[in-house]
Amino acid sequence: MKKYRVTSEFIDKNTRVYYPTGSTYETDDAERVEELRKKGFIGGEINQQTAEKPKGKTKKGKGDADQ
Numbered sequence: 001m002k003k004y005r006v007t008s009e010f011i012d013k014n015t016r017v018y019y020p021t022g023s024t025y026e027t028d029d030a031e032r033v034e035e036l037r038k039k040g041f042i043g044g045e046i047n048q049q050t051a052e053k054p055k056g057k058t059k060k061g062k063g064d065a066d067q
Helices: 031-038
Strands: 001-006 024-027 040-046
Touching: 001 031, 024 031, 031 040
Parallel strands: none
Antiparallel strands: 001 024, 001 040
8 A cells, every 4th residue: 555644634535534744644546645635635655765764874983993
């Protein structure tokens, strides 16, 4: 199932589920996605890369250099 970020709270007319702003809406129904986007309720699709925050690299400080 594809995931979309909720940009404006709404109650899904088909399922009667409440989606607050900032939550995730999941569906494979392209027509429903288009309808919700046109009305401003959801944004673009969330993919795995944007959903997971990359971990930062650790840097050696001056005191950690090999002598």
